[in-house]
Amino acid sequence: MNKIAATIDNFGRAILDNIEEMGRILILFLSVLMWMVRPPLKLRLIFRQMEFVGVKSIFVVVLTGTFTGMVMALQGYYGFKMFNAESLVGSTVALGMTRELGPVLTALMVTARAGSAMAAELGTMRVTEQIDALYVMATNPVKHLIVPRVIAGVVMLPLLTVVADFMGILGGYFVGVPILGINSGAFVNNITKMVDLGDIYHGLTKAAFFGLILSVVGCHKGFNTTGGAEGVGRATTEAVVLASVSILISDYFLTAIMF
Amino acid sequence: MIKLVDIHKSFGRQKVLDGVNLEIEDGKTTVIIGGSGGGKSVLLKHIIGLLKPDSGQVIVDDVDIVSLNDRDLNEIRKKFGMLFQDAALFDSMNVLENVAFPLKEHTRKKEKEIREIVEERLRAVGLTGVEDKMPSELSGGMRKRVGLARAIAMHPQIVLFDEPTTGLDPVMTEAINELIIETQKIFDLTCVVISHDVQSIFTVGHKIAMLYEGKIIEYGTPEKIKMSSNPVLRQFLSGSLEGPINVI
Ligand SMILES: Nc1ncnc2c1ncn2[C@@H]1O[C@H](COP(=O)(O)OP(=O)(O)OP(=O)(O)O)[C@@H](O)[C@H]1O
Ligand SMILES: [Mg+2]
Numbered sequence: 418m419n420k421i422a423a424t425i426d427n428f429g430r431a432i433l434d435n436i437e438e439m440g441r442i443l444i445l446f447l448s449v450l451m452w453m454v455r456p457p458l459k460l461r462l463i464f465r466q467m468e469f470v471g472v473k474s475i476f477v478v479v480l481t482g483t484f485t486g487m488v489m490a491l492q493g494y495y496g497f498k499m500f501n502a503e504s505l506v507g508s509t510v511a512l513g514m515t516r517e518l519g520p521v522l523t524a525l526m527v528t529a530r531a532g533s534a535m536a537a538e539l540g541t542m543r544v545t546e547q548i549d550a551l552y553v554m555a556t557n558p559v560k561h562l563i564v565p566r567v568i569a570g571v572v573m574l575p576l577l578t579v580v581a582d583f584m585g586i587l588g589g590y591f592v593g594v595p596i597l598g599i600n601s602g603a604f605v606n607n608i609t610k611m612v613d614l615g616d617i618y619h620g621l622t623k624a625a626f627f628g629l630i631l632s633v634v635g636c637h638k639g640f641n642t643t644g645g646a647e648g649v650g651r652a653t654t655e656a657v658v659l660a661s662v663s664i665l666i667s668d669y670f671l672t673a674i675m676f
Numbered sequence: 677m678i679k680l681v682d683i684h685k686s687f688g689r690q691k692v693l694d695g696v697n698l699e700i701e702d703g704k705t706t707v708i709i710g711g712s713g714g715g716k717s718v719l720l721k722h723i724i725g726l727l728k729p730d731s732g733q734v735i736v737d738d739v740d741i742v743s744l745n746d747r748d749l750n751e752i753r754k755k756f757g758m759l760f761q762d763a764a765l766f767d768s769m770n771v772l773e774n775v776a777f778p779l780k781e782h783t784r785k786k787e788k789e790i791r792e793i794v795e796e797r798l799r800a801v802g803l804t805g806v807e808d809k810m811p812s813e814l815s816g817g818m819r820k821r822v823g824l825a826r827a828i829a830m831h832p833q834i835v836l837f838d839e840p841t842t843g844l845d846p847v848m849t850e851a852i853n854e855l856i857i858e859t860q861k862i863f864d865l866t867c868v869v870i871s872h873d874v875q876s877i878f879t880v881g882h883k884i885a886m887l888y889e890g891k892i893i894e895y896g897t898p899e900k901i902k903m904s905s906n907p908v909l910r911q912f913l914s915g916s917l918e919g920p921i922n923v924i
Contacts, residue, residue: 538768546764549726554778555753557746 442637445559449567449633452560462565470531470566470632471573477530478577479584481522486510486585489518490592494599503593504603508611510589511582515612515620516676519582521668524574524627528660532635535566536656539639540649548640563636567629574628575621582620619675626671627664634660677702678723678834678866683732685718692718693729694890700883705860705867707881709912711921714887716870717761720836723868724756725749736834754782757832761839761870763823765811771798772807775826782830797825800859802851817844824852828859834866835859841876849873853880874913878902886912888921 493506539562542548551558586608593599638656642648678700685693692715700706700723710716721727722734725741733740741752757778765774775794779785785793798804801821811819820843827835840856841849853876860867871877877884877898884901886894886909894906901909911919 541767545767546760546762547766549721550758550760550764550766552726553724553753553756553758554781555750556777556781557750 441641442633445563445637445640446629446633448559449563452557452564453568455560459561459565462561463568466565466569467573469534470527470569470628471576474527474530474573474577475580477526478523478581481526482514482519482581482584483588485518485522485581486514486588486590487592489513489585490589490597494593494597503597503599504607506593506597506599507586507589507604508607510593511586511608511612512616514582514585514589515616517620517668517672519578519585520574520620520624520627521664523578523581523624524631524664525661527570527574527577527628528631528635528657528664531570532631532660533653533657535632535635536639536642536653537649539563539636540642540652543640543642544645544648558640563640566636567632570628570632571625572628574624574631578621578624582617622675623668623671626667630663630667631660634663677735677737678868679733679735680719680722681733681735683719683722683729683734685715685722685727685729691890693722696732696887696890696892698885698892698895700866700868702866703864704882705856705869705880706883706885707869707871707877708885708887709871709877710887711912712872715890716887717838719887720758720838720868720870723836724753724758755833756836757827757830757834758836759820759823759827759838759840761842763811763819765819765822765826767811770808770810771803771814771822774811774822775829777826778830793829794825797829798822800828800855801825802848817848820844821848821852824855831863832865834868837867837869839870839872841871841873849876856880874915 489510490506493509494503497503497505497509539548542562548558548562551561590601590604593604594601635656638652638659639649642652644651680696680698680700683693683696684691696719698706708716708719718727722729723736725734725744728742732742734742736752736755739748739752741749744752765771766777769777772791772794775797776790779790779793783790794807795804798806801824803818803821803825806814806818806822811822814822820840824837824840827837837856841852844852856867856869857880859865867880869876869880871880881898884894884896884898885892886901886906888908894901894904894909896904902913904910908920911921
């Protein structure tokens with residue numbers, strides 16, 4: 418009997434903890450919004466984060482995009498061949514990339530690269546009292562540290578997604594046309610016929626939202642780190658897991674709302 | 677004037693401050709002494725609002741800062757400079773940018789003027805030619821001195837020093853003490869210094885307060901403290917293992 422009570426107790430507490438954390442993330446998000454509109458905007462810090470989140474992620478996004486497009490073309494080809502509809506491979510790759518895989522894979526890669534770094538960096542600043550030092554010097558750490566990271570996330574994710582989309586289609590073309598022998602004209606024609614700008618916009622909107630999630634979650638975990646070097650490690654792991662899961666879950670709901 | 681009124685603070689089950697009462701006089705240096713882990717750093721963080729007491733008041737120039745909102749607290753903090761025990765330098769910035777940080781944030785001085793001020797402050801703490809180094813490239817004592825330079829960069833009205841001389845060699849210790857005394861006198865600063873170094877306590881302090889078991893158990897001028905018959909204080913100053921302070 419006691420055991421059951423304890424289990425329920427633990428379960429309830431876990432749920433409460435999660436709800437509390439959601440609340441705190443929301444509060445952080447609101448204070449980011451508040452500090453964002455309060456001048457001065459620290460452009461230098463924003464550009465530095467944009468470089469870190471965006472420019473330095475290009476290589477991994479190019480790789481991910483290209484190979485995803487390539488494998489989609491390969492998989493699609495064997496499917497469509499059964500119906501003699503190989504020329505649909507192009508539009509399948511293009512639709513898949515722009516609507517789903519471009520934004521999601523980019524967001525997951527950037528979470529692993531930059532979201533984790535945000536948590537680790539802010540976590541280290543927390544445990545070595547650098548965040549306290551900001552407070553002491555009458556500088557708000559949300560404005561100084563978190564706002565630039567969130568802006569960078571929201572702005573750079575759509576741009577990286579464009580790169581991923583483009584590379585994916587290119588990779589699909591490379592596999593589809595020269596390797597599998599699909600007619601080049603049919604491949605391209607089908608893409609232009611089936612993909613409209615709306616698909617791309619929706620994908621990019623998702624990407625911006627994912628950028629918001631990964632930066633706010635990464636900053637939240639780092640900002641609230643306790644417990645020395647071990648705590649920083651924990652914060653980093655938790656940031657990646659929570660951000661990735663949130664991205665995948667919100668992807669479903671965003672898709673359901675938009676399409 | 678800074679006034680601490682009946683401050684209580686616990687972390688979990690551990691009671692760290694248990695009714696601290698202390699008045700810190702304007703334009704004077706108050707030294708806080710006490711055993712390692714006794715709550716001195718915690719006390720200092722209460723003065724600048726980094727930690728909030730479980731109960732009690734922290735009054736800075738007639739304002740109770742415990743209940744202030746962020747914006748008003750920020751205004752109060754502009755009166756302060758603080759040296760952290762582990763310096764807390766920003767490790768993404770070099771020495772120059774670290775010391776220049778408060779100047780860039782809160783003044784409209786030009787780049788060149790800021791650089792001159794920074795070099796002047798660094799010279800005062802005995803550092804030259806380290807402007808371009810990153811904090812990770814400095815020794816512990818050098819980091820502490822950069823932290824000191826940053827704390828006094830703005831010539832704030834109140835400066836809090838958490839162990840400014842720990843980890844420095846005897847000559848440097850003397851130089852830093854001299855610097856604190858000089859700066860305090862010239863700018864008529866209110867200083868709060870945490871120190872373990874018995875020699876420094878008496879050269880730097882106008883007033884000395886001893887924190888023990890979460891309370892201020894003795895307060896007064898260096899002369900009064902030297903003459904005190906309080907057994908805890910006697911043991912602390914003589915560094916003896918015999919007495920009320922249980923070490924092991
Ligand atoms: N943020 C915190 N969370 C939990 N416990 C803390 C925290 N800060 C301090 N403590 C505890 O409070 C006690 C007092 O710490 P404090 O750093 O004030 O000691 P101190 O007097 O400055 O010691 P030292 O001379 O060694 O620097 C310690 O036992 C410490 O474990
Ligand atoms: Mg301390």
